[in-house]
Amino acid sequence: MLEARRRDDADWRSGRTFSLVYHAGDEVVSVLRDALSLFVMENGLSPLAFPSLRAFENDVIAIALGLLHGPEGSVGSMTTGGTESILMAVRTAREWGRSVLGIARPKILVPVTAHPAFHKAAHYLDVEVVPVPVGPDFRGDVEAARSLADERTVLVVASAPSYPQGVLDPIAELAALARERRILCHVDACLGGFLLPFVERLGRPLPPFDFRVEGVTSISADLHKYGYAAKGASVVLYRDADLRKHQFFTHTEWPGGLYVSPTMTGTRSGAAIAAAWAVLHYLGEEGYLDLARRVLATTDRLRAGIEAIPGLHVLGEPAMSVLSFVSDRHDVYALGQALERRGWRLDLNQRPASLHLMVTPAHEAHADAFLADLRAAAAEPLSPAAGNAAVYGMLAAVEDRVQVGDFLKGLLDGIYTPGAAP
Numbered sequence: 001m002l003e004a005r006r007r008d009d010a011d012w013r014s015g016r017t018f019s020l021v022y023h024a025g026d027e028v029v030s031v032l033r034d035a036l037s038l039f040v041m042e043n044g045l046s047p048l049a050f051p052s053l054r055a056f057e058n059d060v061i062a063i064a065l066g067l068l069h070g071p072e073g074s075v076g077s078m079t080t081g082g083t084e085s086i087l088m089a090v091r092t093a094r095e096w097g098r099s100v101l102g103i104a105r106p107k108i109l110v111p112v113t114a115h116p117a118f119h120k121a122a123h124y125l126d127v128e129v130v131p132v133p134v135g136p137d138f139r140g141d142v143e144a145a146r147s148l149a150d151e152r153t154v155l156v157v158a159s160a161p162s163y164p165q166g167v168l169d170p171i172a173e174l175a176a177l178a179r180e181r182r183i184l185c186h187v188d189a190c191l192g193g194f195l196l197p198f199v200e201r202l203g204r205p206l207p208p209f210d211f212r213v214e215g216v217t218s219i220s221a222d223l224h225k226y227g228y229a230a231k232g233a234s235v236v237l238y239r240d241a242d243l244r245k246h247q248f249f250t251h252t253e254w255p256g257g258l259y260v261s262p263t264m265t266g267t268r269s270g271a272a273i274a275a276a277w278a279v280l281h282y283l284g285e286e287g288y289l290d291l292a293r294r295v296l297a298t299t300d301r302l303r304a305g306i307e308a309i310p311g312l313h314v315l316g317e318p319a320m321s322v323l324s325f326v327s328d329r330h331d332v333y334a335l336g337q338a339l340e341r342r343g344w345r346l347d348l349n350q351r352p353a354s355l356h357l358m359v360t361p362a363h364e365a366h367a368d369a370f371l372a373d374l375r376a377a378a379a380e381p382l383s384p385a386a387g388n389a390a391v392y393g394m395l396a397a398v399e400d401r402v403q404v405g406d407f408l409k410g411l412l413d414g415i416y417t418p419g420a421a422p
Contacts, residue, residue, distance in 0.1 A: 010345055015366035017345040023362040024228040024291055028279060032230045035278035042270025053270050056277035063280055064235045067197040068210040068219055075244050076237035077262045078273060082190035083117040084264050085220035085236040088247050089186045090121035092218065095246035096184060097154030106154040111140035111169060113162040115188060138316040140169040146177055153183060160189040160196060160209040164349050165315045166322030172208055175215030184217045190234065192320055193221020198292035199320050206319060217243060223276045232272035291361055295321045298367050299359045305371035309378050315354060324354040330378065333385035333393045338377035344370060348389065350396035
C-alpha cells in the first residue's frame with residue numbers, strides 16, 4: 001500500500017520537481033537510510049539517556065558554526081526544520097527584549113520577501129511583525145527599515161537568500177542598523193546556510209552574510225536543504241551562549257521531575273540527528289564543494305537558457321541556485337501549466353506573478369530537456385491558466401487578504417479530513 005500510494009507523488013528522483021526535495025544522489029540517500037534505521041527509536045529529549053545523540057548534535061553545530069564563521073563562544077541547537085529554527089530565534093528575541101530592554105510586546109522588522117515562518121512565530125508568540133518593503137532589486141530596503149524601527153523594536157531580519165527571487169538582502173547594512181539601535185539581527189540562511197559557504201570557496205563573489213558581519217546575532221540554516229540531510233534537521237546558531245539562554249524553556253514544579261528543553265519540541269527524532277551527522281561526514285568538504293560546483297553550473301545553464309527565450313526574464317540577481325522568472329508575452333501561470341502537462345513541477349510566486357526554480361544536483365542531467373520544453377511551451381498560443389493555477393492567480397489579485405486567508409483555511413480543512421480521498 002505504501003508503494004502504491006507514492007506513485008502519484010511529486011517525481012523528485014528524476015529531476016522534474018523544482019522544490020521541496022534536495023536530492024544529492026542515490027548514494028547519499030543510502031547513507032541517510034542506514035543512519036535513520038540505526039536510530040529510528042532513539043529520542044533526543046534526553047541527552048543523558050542518549051549521549052550518542054548529544055555528541056552528534058554538538059558536532060553538527062560545530063560544523064555549522066565553522067562554515068558560517070561563528071566566533072569563539074558561539075553556540076547553537078538542532079531543530080526539526082527552518083520553521084522551528086525561526087520560531088526559536090523569534091522567541092529568543094522576545095525574551096531578550098523583555099528581560100534586557102523591558103519591552104512587554106516587542107516588534108520585529110521583517111522584509112516582505114522573508115519566509116512566512118517569521119509571521120507564524122509572531123502569531124504564536126504574541127510578537128508584532130513590521131513588514132519592510134523591498135526595492136526594485138527585491139532586497140530589503142534599509143532606509144525603510146530605519147524609518148520603521150522604534151522603541152519597541154528588538155530584532156531586524158535578513159535573508160541569505162530570500163526564497164522568492166533567491167537574492168541576498170543587504171545583510172551588512174541591516175546588521176549595522178541593528179547595532180546602531182543596540183538590538184538583535186537574525187539572518188535566515190535556512191536556504192543558503194549549507195551552500196553559500198561553498199559558493200564562496202568556488203570563487204564566486206558574495207557580500208558577507210554570516211557571523212563575519214558585526215551585528216549579526218543569530219543565524220538559521222537547514223541541514224535538510226543544501227546540507228542534503230533527511231527531513232527534520234535544521235540549526236539555529238547564536239553569537240554567544242548568553243543569548244541562547246533566552247531560547248531555553250524550564251519548568252521546576254512538575255511532580256514528574258525537573259523539565260528543561262532547548263527548543264520547541266520535547267521528543268526529538270534521534271534518527272534525524274544521526275542522519276544529519278552521517279551525511280555531513282560522508283560528504284565532507286570535498287563532497288559539498290563538488291555538489292555546489294554542479295548545482296551552480298546547472299543553475300547557470302538554466303538561467304542563460306531562460307533569458308534566451310523571447311519574453312522571459314529572470315528577476316533580480318540570484319545569489320546561488322534559486323531563481324524566479326516572468327513572462328511579458330504570456331500569463332506566466334498558464335506557462336507553468338504547460339510545463340506541468342509536460343511533467344515538470346514548478347512553484348508559483350505572487351507579487352509579481354512568476355515561476356520559481358530551486359536547483360539541486362538532481363537537475364543536472366535534465367536541464368536541457370527542461371529548457372527544450374520551456375521553449376516549446378513559450379512558443380505556443382497559451383490559453384489563460386485554468387484549474388489550480390487560475391485559482392492561485394485569482395487569489396493573488398484579491399485585495400482583502402483576510403478573505404484569502406479564510407479561503408486557505410477552508411482548503412486546508414478539506415485536505416485534512418478523515419476519510420478524504422488520497
